[in-house]
Amino acid sequence: MDPPRSENELLDCAAALAGRTLGEVARCHAIAVPRNLKRAKGWVGELLETALGATAGSRPVPDFESIGVELKSVPLNSQHLPQESTFVSSAPLINTVGLQWSTSTVKAKLNRVLWVPIEAAHEIPVAIRRIGRPILWSPSSEDSAILQADWEEHIERIALGNLDEHGAQLGTYLQIRPKAINKRDRTLAVSHTGEQIALLPRGFYLRTSFTRKIISA
DNA sequence: ACATGATCATGC
DNA sequence: GCATGATCATGT
Numbered sequence: 001m002d003p004p005r006s007e008n009e010l011l012d013c014a015a016a017l018a019g020r021t022l023g024e025v026a027r028c029h030a031i032a033v034p035r036n037l038k039r040a041k042g043w044v045g046e047l048l049e050t051a052l053g054a055t056a057g058s059r060p061v062p063d064f065e066s067i068g069v070e071l072k073s074v075p076l077n078s079q080h081l082p083q084e085s086t087f088v089s090s091a092p093l094i095n096t097v098g099l100q101w102s103t104s105t106v107k108a109k110l111n112r113v114l115w116v117p118i119e120a121a122h123e124i125p126v127a128i129r130r131i132g133r134p135i136l137w138s139p140s141s142e143d144s145a146i147l148q149a150d151w152e153e154h155i156e157r158i159a160l161g162n163l164d165e166h167g168a169q170l171g172t173y174l175q176i177r178p179k180a181i182n183k184r185d186r187t188l189a190v191s192h193t194g195e196q197i198a199l200l201p202r203g204f205y206l207r208t209s210f211t212r213k214i215i216s217a
Numbered sequence: 218a219c220a221t222g223a224t225c226a227t228g229c
Numbered sequence: 230g231c232a233t234g235a236t237c238a239t240g241t
Contacts, residue, residue, distance in 0.1 A: 039225055042227080
């Protein structure tokens with residue numbers, strides 16, 4: 001698939017997938033469908049990347065680099081509401097001095113997002129899960145203000161070495177959660193006394209309640 | 218039922 | 230190890 005040349009082309013292409021099943025789309029691209037997603041958690045996102053002509057690979061750039069759009073699949077429960085949080089980016093646990101919201105990876109990633117809802121209720125076999133209507137989205141100024149406040153709170157907490165004082169409860173829309181191979185995974189961080197320590201790597205995630213608001217709008 | 222904490226795969 | 234893509238699974 002050639003990369004989209006404009007937002008409209010991307011949106012048209014994504015809209016053409018609406019109502020189709022993952023199995024149909026996978027077959028078009030000669031991609032095998034896993035029996036479940038337990039060991040293929042990124043499979044749906046990667047299928048959409050292929051189907052829509054995403055270009056980024058694992059480089060730290062938007063999925064549709066030339067038009068600056070990020071692609072996110074959003075799993076829907078049996079009521080067709082988002083059922084999972086959405087990973088945004090890893091959280092910096094060191095060298096936080098001087099970081100600003102305006103140049104943050106979180107803001108950059110959320111600047112323009114194509115949300116593609118996917119049926120994800122466990123009882124539906126992966127191959128016959130249907131793709132929903134895409135939403136091309138940017139945060140409203142109100143959204144941005146809340147995301148910024150969340151982000152600044154998280155970064156301050158990281159810089160002060162207070163990461164262990166709360167769990168994932170902090171943040172209205174944006175939360176911090178583990179993003180690791182397993183619980184023994186470690187990355188460099190700053191302790192409460194300012195020393196370097198090894199901690200579980202974390203990532204920024206959008207709360208399910210926020211993506212529900214986006215998808216429902 | 219839901220959110221949090223834990224985990225899986227791939228590429229460089 | 231960190232970037233990409235996320236969902237699983239357990240506790241409450």
